[in-house]
Amino acid sequence: MAKQRGQRLWRPPAPDAATTVRLASLLQSCGRAGDLRRGRLLHARLVLSGAVASSTFLANHLITMYSHCADLASALRLFGAMPRRNAVSWTTLVSGLAQNLMHGDALAAFAAMRRAGVAPTQFALSSAARAAAALASPLPGAQLHCVGVRLGFDTELFVASNLADMYSKCGLLSEACRVFDQMPQKDAVAWTAMIDGYAKNGSLEMAVLSFRDMKREGLVGADQHVFCSVLSASGGLKDGWLGKSIHCCVTKAGFELEVAVRNALIDMYAKSMDVENASRVLKIDTGGWNVVSGTSLIDGYIETDCVEEALGIYVELRRQGVEPNEFTFSSMIKGCAMQALLEQGAQLHTQVIKTDLIRDSFVGSTLVDMYGKCGLISLSMQLFNEIECRTDIAWNAVINVFAQHGHGSEAILAFDRMIYSGIRPNHITFVSLLTACSHTGLVDEGLAYFYSMKDVHGIEPKEEHYSCIIDMYGRAGRLDEAYKFISDMPVKPNAYSWCSLLGACRMRGNKELGEVAAQNLMKLEPGNTGIHVSLSGIYASLGQWEDVKAVRKLMRDSRIKKLPGFSWVDSNKKTHVFGSEDWSHPQQKDIYEKLEELTTRIKEEGYIPDTNFLPYNLEDVTKERILRYHSERIAVAFALISMPATKPIIVKKNLRICIDCHTAFKFICKVERRDIIVRDNSRFHHFVNGRCSCGDYW
DNA sequence: GTAGGGTTAG
Known part of the structure; x- marks a missing residue:
């Protein structure tokens, strides 16, 4: 009593042991459930009973509860008000900050802990290492490593795993290896850190070899994370056989039905261009699909040019009530862009607006790309202007749209604006910019930009x-x-x-x-x-x-056959395909008549067939006939008779547009007063009012 | 008695 009277403040008696344990477990359950309301009520009761002031143990529990409930402000306030702090108090603070992604603050708290003369615990050290890993800061990371060595924690399971992870996230793989190799025991987390470290640093083979090393030890304790990481590496290698063998390990270890592992499997197969197995894994009956697995397969189909199948998966996802997310939409829209499916692309655009994902920069950029590739350049620009956060991807998309349409000076202007707004160009930016210069004949400008890549922007061509x-x-x-x-x-x-x-x-x-x-x-x-x-x-x-x-x-x-030319045109939600001299279409008679009519009308306007380029030593009349029935010309004639005048005519071609068809289309767009857009395998041609956007330069 | 690590899609 005499001792208590000598202190400035009266301190209430600490609760008895049984009560303390009961309260601590209550706080733990609040933290685990994220029940901040109940946690606050408990906190208030503990303050009233004086337990917070008297029991560091319970105060530590309160800090843990607050950080688990993501209320760091309360945790910090409580920490500041604590009359006595022990090593666990500091540790709890450091780990709470790291858990809530306040990595800089976590490192600062760790430093403050040391300044306060409290010896770091291995828990604090591993949390701080985790923060340094997240920040990819090798300098504080290496300092933590030194502290660990001095305290003898550097080979401890948690500390070493986090240090190895930190080094690999900083790109210092050899350091990561050294830490990893010195660990006396390695668990699945440590292995995952290494496998993932190799994969993220581009050493995909090493990632797989690490997995093999782990397997050699019998895959003891392997968990879903290990498989996710190695599958991701295997997908990057695009090695179907390797992927299949890992799939076997997954099945043997009994992880095939784990959601994350299944998603990783689908992604791996899709990236290895094995869409069949990807869809097989997706269709394993687990009571429904999820967004990630569905999107992975969609992406696989898109990458293998199977847009129809991707659309099928998308429809099935919707049918199952799975909400598509920004990944789903950007994959789907990319598919529509590849095939210039304007109708479907516009429908997805509507969905994107409905789900409020229009603000997502990735989705916005793919829409810019899609409308650009469908030839609707002004709509593409409008969407670009609506993107709030313009990333390098958005700028690349807009520069590329200008490039594909032969608007060289606009592309250059967009590039200047990109630089001005502080976004750093990458190597893709320069491909688009140089293409723009090339497609517009801006040779000097193109050369200047080419040489500026290395000199000004530090990008090796x-x-x-x-x-x-x-x-x-x-x-x-x-x-x-x-x-x-x-x-x-x-x-x-x-x-x-x-x-x-x-x-x-x-x-x-x-x-x-x-x-x-x-x-x-x-x-x-x-x-x-x-x-x-x-x-x-x-x-x-x-x-x-x-x-x-x-x-x-x-x-x-040498049995080489000329690749036949095909043209595609969408009309009434259907894609129609035409070959050269192809009269298999049900409306062939009308198309033929329209073509005859067009030929007469454009000849009156001054069109002279140019047969110079045909590689046949034939009569001119025959040559003319061949030219008149090129696939692109049949497609345009079909579009003119089958589509309402308000819809843009977009013809897609697998080869470059023929020079004579190019001339003919300039006349046709004038006499028909219809804009015609042709996307050939190299660029876009906009035929408007007797002229083409390429300026006959291609 | 309290505190801690890695994972799936552009």
Whole structure:
């Protein structure tokens, strides 16, 4: 009593042991359930009874409860008011902050703990290491490592796992390895940290090898996280066999039905282009699908060009009452963009608005891309302007839309605005920007941007950027410079580079260089049928029919067939496909009549068929007939008779648009007063009022 | 007696 009287404040007696234990377990249950209301009531009772002031143990429990309920303000207030704090109090604070993603504060609390002269516990150390990992801060991380070594905690399971995770998140894999190797015991979490560390740092093979090492120890204690990580690495390797063998381990270990593992399996199969097994895993009956698994499969279908199947999964998801999320929408919209499915894309857009995901930057960017790829450039721009948070992806999308439509100066303007708003361009930005310059003939600008990549933006040009420059020189007719560039460039020219040069040679009728390009291209892509077609096109345009014959013989001998040209057009929610001289359509008679009518009308306007490019030594009348029945022309005629005048005509083509059809469409759009958009395998052509957006430059 | 780690989709 004498001692108590000597203190400034009266301290109530601590509750008895049984009461303390009861209260602590009540607080624990509040924390676990996240029941902040009940926790606060308990807190108030404990304050009234004086237990908070007298029992550090109960106060620690209160801090834990608050941090589990994500009420860090209360936790901090309580911590500040504690008359006595022990190591657990500090530890609880550090881990509470780290758990609530306040990583910087967690590190600061750990430092304050040391300044207060309290020896760090291994719990505090592992929490602080976790915070450093989340911040990817190697410097404080390494300091924590030193503290751990000094206290002898550095090989402890939790501390070492977090330190290894921290090093790998900082990209310091060898350090991570060293910490990991020194662990006397490794559990599933430690292994996961390493497997995932390798995978996230791009060492996918090492990630799989780590898994093999773990398996060698009998996969003891392997859990769903281990399988998720290794499956993700295996998906990245796109190795179907490896994936299947891991799938076997998953099944043996009994994790096939775990939701996260199933999702990882579906994702792995989808990434390995094995959509069949992906859908098999999805369809294992577990009482319904979830968004992630469905989206993974949708994404797999989209990546393998199976948009129809992806749409099927989407419909099934909706039927099961699963709400699509931003991932689902961006995958689906990307699929619509790839196939220029405007109708379906617009429907998804409506859904996106309904679910309020329109504010998501990813979804917004895919919509910009989709409308751009469907040819609706002004709608695309409108959506871009509505994106609140413009990420590099959004800017790349808009620059690419301008590039594909041949609006070079707008692309450059968008690039300037991107830089001005502080968004750093990446290598994709430059592919789009250089394409824009190339498609518009802005050679000097393109070259300047190319050289600025490394000098100004610190981005090493890759082969796709070099190809853009070759394409740019080629389109501008500066073939010698293109050849000099391709010969001098530090990276090995890829097929696209030689293809660009060959295409340019065909446009300009340059036989010598065309042959060089063709030879190089044949080495890289022996099965590419376009090489022979382009080459014979060059000979035909020069009237060298003997050479044309030789190429055709070569094609026959090596059993190379010209890739047939197809055109697609959507009308009344249906996609119609047309080949050359293709009269299989039910409305063939009307289409034929429309074509005849169009030919007469555009000839009156001054259209002269250009047969120069046809690689056949034929009569002009025959050549004209072939030109008139090219797939794109049949598709346009069909669209004109079957679609309401308010709908835009969008024709998709698997090859480049033919030069003569290009001329004809300029006349057709004028006489019919209809905008025609053609998306060929290289770019967009907008035919409006007698002109094309490409400015005849392609 | 109290405190702690890793995981699934652009």
